[in-house]
Amino acid sequence: MxxxxxxxxxxxxxxxxxxxxxxxxxxxxxxxxxxxxxxxxxxxxxxxxxxxxxxxxxxxxxxxxxxxxxxxxxxxxxxxxxxxxxxxxxxxxxxxxxxxxxxxxxxxxxxxxxxxxxxxxxxxxxxxxxxxxxxxxxxxxxxxxxTHGEGWRFLQVGRYMERALNTSTLLKQHFREFQWDDEGRIFPKDHLHWITLLRCCTAFEAYCKVYTADLKADRIAEFLLLSGEFPHSLRFSLDRLHVALEALPEGAWTKKTGKVTRLSGRLRANLGFSQIEEILASGLDQSLESITEQCAQIHSAIFQIFVNYPIEAAVEV
Amino acid sequence: MANTESTGHALKAPFRSYELNESYDEMFETMASPRAPYQPLLESLIDMKPEEFRKRKQAADLSFLHQGITFTVYGRDEGTERIFPHDLLPRIITAKEWNKVERGLTQRIIALNEFLRDIYHEGRILSDGIIPREVVYTCKSFRRQMRGLHVAKNIYVTVVGTDLIRMPDGEFVVLEDNLRVPSGVSYMLTSREVMKRVFPELFRECRVQPIDQYAQALLATLRSLSPAGRSEPVIALLTPGVYNSAYFEHAFLARQMGIHLVEGRDLVVNNNFVYMRTTAGLERVDVIYRRIDDDFIDPLAFRPDSSLGVPGLFNSYRAGNVTLCNALGNGVADDKAMYAYVPAIIRYYLNERPILDNVETFLCSDPEQRQHVLVNLDKMVVKAVGESGGYGMLIGPHSTQKEREEFTRRIEADPRNYIAQPTIMLSRAPCYIDGQVEPRHVDLRPYILYGDKVTIVPGGLTRVALRKGSLVVNSSQGGGSKDTWVLQE
Known part of the structure; x- marks a missing residue:
């Protein structure tokens, strides 16, 4: 392609x-x-x-x-x-x-x-x-x-990259502004805002099915970050991103084999094996910042490997 | 008007303002007697309620819009994106008429191709005095870079769009050959698709010859011209890019053929081989169907300010590592002054009589012919040979005394640059205009492919001057298109 x-x-x-x-x-x-x-x-x-x-x-x-x-x-x-x-x-x-x-x-x-x-x-x-x-x-x-081939995969990469970034930005904004107590309970005056967060990710109904309509901050964070099945969660998006990237052939000339998938695979594993308690204890904001940054790295790696590679390197093969 | 009562349905509702004049009318011999192939169309037009017709017209327009079959497109705002003007009534040609056109075009293309090969090699036609050397060498499109260059299978003109017009006596004649980068074939193909959807009954009844095979034929033609030893050639269509007015066509053809659509920036030349940048590295390209003019194709060989082309492409071409279709330098054979020599070219190379005539053409470089032109300026159309699209033209009958004096000066100052033809009335075909059927002037551009053999899909693009009385069919000046139906035997 x-x-x-x-x-x-x-x-x-x-x-x-x-x-x-x-x-x-x-x-x-x-x-x-x-x-x-x-x-x-x-x-x-x-x-x-x-x-x-x-x-x-x-x-x-x-x-x-x-x-x-x-x-x-x-x-x-x-x-x-x-x-x-x-x-x-x-x-x-x-x-x-x-x-x-x-x-x-x-x-x-x-x-x-x-x-x-x-x-x-x-x-x-x-x-x-x-x-x-x-x-x-x-x-x-x-x-x-x-055809679910290379072109389709690049579409998926774009879609889930953007979705991961959007969800993570929304979460960052929201969790900076609103408070909750030690057991994850939210304040009644904020109730509508938490629903808004879920709705912005089309997650309200899906959340209720898993946790009931009892809204708790840690559960919401868990659902939007770590759910492996909900299509707007970060983990789901990054899973899909990784799967699409893995199926793309990196040029034979790239000496650093699998540079892109190393980045995406690491990020995916991180989300796949993390616990929400750990993330919240060590700082949600920090985790989200790190995810955003890693997405940016993946983005530039895609560009370097597939799009704007140096001709000289590619001609030698 | 005495006979209108007795002519039956020919003058009913939608035909009320239809009038014949001295031009050949595609539909009517006289208002009382429609031509036989048009009979089904005539009947369905008379039977169809106006709102039904409007509905079909809307469906067709919407289909063009949704498919993005638009003509002029500029900039980010999309403000000037228009659908290609299209008239719903088909233009019908009988198998017998088409047969002659097909033979005539085939003959003409083979001769012109041989002419190009000859003048870029030994130049027999020049040394035999059939064509004066200065006509060839003073032509702006003559590319000295092509001298002695061998092109694949000696095929210079791979894709041709020849403009035909029908004279008042009903005979088709050639108005212009387009041997460089002819466009419009996508409108022929897409308007056929739309017509099949909008008029299925009529289409079935008329038994129209199919044209869907065009893309496969073009692909086979390009394939047959690949460099030696490349049995599975990689073929690409080179486009100037998305801002080119024919971009829709480039994308359409690439998709129909399943080949790559590339821009200059996608290609690199290394060690005289052409590669394209892919996600998996560089891939060699064997055949390029280029839709970029000679001037812009390689900044190292031609215009250095071109950013559309590929540096080094010409050297790769010269080395025989890549085939360019059409070949470079073809413009010398479709130059307006060279046009006058085409009948002689056919006789010289094929020893045959031209099957399709030219429009009578006077060369201003010849003193006698120039004299004739200058005396009859008010009856002639004068064209500058280097221009196209209606620029640098004088239409005698519509001109002022001042314009004629201006052209006299110009012709005398640079006679090689001008030719003149008698003013010709193009034939007219019925068009649907604001709820009425009215006659409008049309021409016909069939598309000819030349690789291992000559292939012409039956029909072509009928261009129509939608403005009343206008003879200008260019889409930039109020022209549109019609589907062209060549009937089965």
Missing amino acids: LSRVADSLYWTNRYLERAEHTARVVGVNLGLSLDLSSETGDLGWGRAAQSLGLTVTEPDPVSLAQLLAFDPGSSASIVSCLIGARENARQIREQISSEMWEQLNRVFHEVKRAGYDDLQEANPLEFLESVIEGIHLFQGITDSTM
């Missing part, structure tokens, strides 16, 4: 995963702000915006949602992410199935069309749900129409 193609596949799905995540975070927080009185409601928005990479002082929920959805000038907005995904996919449209390209186009044109209206006038939740649905459909189409 062409290096440029691999690169574009990776970024297509990173952008799509990001668009889906942003749509969900905005939607969940719109719901939250209905439940909260205005002064505390703003807090949720500040955190949401920050987790999406925006720094806002005194956020106004309506204009913030508008910006996060439609502002092409902000790289965090849904429309920017979709433009990014589509631009990458357009460069490799012969590599993905026609069905995938058509679905991506459909989502893109829907967002463009909706973008001319005010988000508040058009039912915003409906719009955000249609974005998420459109991207889910894209992923489903991908799985059922594209």
Whole structure:
């Protein structure tokens, strides 16, 4: 597979995963702000915006949602992410199935069309749900129409890399701000915020099935970090990332065999064999920082091995 | 109007504003008598309710949009992305008409290919005085770098798009040969797919010859031209990239053939071999179907400011390690002045009479012909030989006295650069315009492949000037396309 193609596949799905995540975070927080009185409601928005990479002082929920959805000038907005995904996919449209390209186009044109209206006038939740649905459909189409070969794997790598980063950022934000007692009990006034965290990861129902609706901080951390079965947990994402990377052929010229998988395998093993008590005792924030950093290392290793390798080294073989 | 009552359904609802003029009409001999192959189309148009037709038109447009079959695309904002203008009514050609076109194109391509081989080697046609040397050597597209270079199997023109028009007497003639990087074939293929979905009944009834085999034929052609000793050649399509207006076509063809779509930055040349950068290292490339102009293909051999090309590619080509399709330097044979010599070229190399005629062409470099042109300027179309896309053109009947004086000056200053042709009325075919069926001018661009043998898929791209009265079919100037149906015997 062409290096440029691999690169574009990776970024297509990173952008799509990001668009889906942003749509969900905005939607969940719109719901939250209905439940909260205005002064505390703003807090949720500040955190949401920050987790999406925006720094806002005194956020106004309506204009913030508008910006996060439609502002092409902000790289965090849904429309920017979709433009990014589509631009990458357009460069490799012969590599993905026609069905995938058509679905991506459909989502893109829907967002463009909706973008001319005010988000508040058009039912915003409906719009955000249609974005998420459109991207889910894209992923489903991908799985059922594209060969599960190298290209598909680069898509998976992009998707789970982005998801791991998003989940870890959300967790970091949340656990910095909210307190719990020695037995993991949360404070009643924060209850809605903890639900919001779970909802932002589509994890509320799944959590309840495992632990009941009794929300505890350590259980939530355990579920979102270490669950091997829940698709938005860090461990699940990094498992998938590693499995996809392992199946990719590293060039015969690479002397450092398996550089990428060493990194991803170590990170995966770390999460696979850690206990949540240990992580919480030694500092959740620190662990999450380290995970983010290792993801960044994997990202640059992928680029060095598969995309931007030195020609001289490759010609010698 | 006396006979309109008796002509039956021919003038019913959607045909109310259909009028014939001196151009050949593809559908009607007279308004009272439609041509036989068009009978099923005519009937279904008259039977179909306007809203039903609108619905089908919408379905087709949506299908084009969702498939991303768009024409001009620039920048990140996508503001100028438009679907390719497309008219739903097919243009129909009988098997008998097509048979002659096919034979004529085959003859023409073989002769032009031989001409290119000759002028880049021994130059017999020049020493025999058939074509003046200066016509060849003053041509901007003549590439001296190609002198004495051996190309695979001596095939220069692998993919050709020849523009044909139909004269008022119904005969097809050649207006232009495109031997460099002809485009548009993807619109032919995709509009056929859409038509099969939108008009399945009509399609079945008319018994149309299929064109789906184009991609396999192109692949087989490219394969047949691989360098010696490469039995499993790696083939790539070289595109200028996503901002090129024909990018859709490049991606489409690469996908249909299952070959790599590469940009200049994906290729590297080492020790005169061409490689592409893959995730598993460098992989050798044997055949490149290039969709980049000569000028931009290798900054070391041609334009040094090109960032689209591949440094060192020409040397690899010269060494015979890679095949480029089409060959470089083909432009000399589709130059507008060379066009006038094509009948002579056919006679010289094949010793045959040209099956398809040229449009009568006057070379301004010849004093006698120039005199004729200058006297009749108001009836002629004057074209600058180096330009395309309607630039540097004078359309005599639509010109002002001032423009004609300006062109007289220009022609006298640089006669080699100008040719003139009588103003020709292209034939007209029915188009669906705002709920009505109206005639519009059309041409026809069949696609010819030449490898081990000549292959032409039946039909081609019918380009249509959607603006009323316009003779310009270029998509940049209000032109669109139609599906072209060549019927079975």
